[in-house]
Amino acid sequence: MEENHNSNNGMLPQMRPAGPFLAFWSVLLGGIGLVTDCLPLFSIWSLPAGLFFGLLGIACAVLSRQGKPFTQQAQLGLILSVISAVCGLLMTLFIIFVYDTMDTNTPLGQYFRQVFETTSQALKSTYPAGE
DSSP, X not given: XXXXXXXXXXXXXXXXXXXXXXXXXXXXXXXXXXXXXXXXXXXXXXXXXXXXXXXXXXXXXXXXXXTSOOOHHHHHHHHHHHHHHHHHHHHHHHXXXXXXXXXXXXXXXXXXXXXXXXXXXXXXXXXXXXX
């Protein structure tokens, strides 16, 4: 006697595999991470964002495998996410280095303080009076 493996007679919806969905998110998170790595001049909060987006993209790419080889989309997401994570880490370390060096009395520390002071004075002069 033949067993009927489809006991629901087609009444339950078939679930799509999560692999392509996670691969898409890995590409998206890697791309967002690269964009936030390129915009550190506008916000100090964007510096670690590239690192976090990159790490999340790597996790999504690895989870999209599901025991099979990486798809092309997952490979692209993995590459973008790794670049984003490395750039975010380098930018974060650079900012830590600059702020740590500014506390010293070395010529480099004095130079960083002078650059920040000059920049802040230039930005203050562009604001309208009274604000």
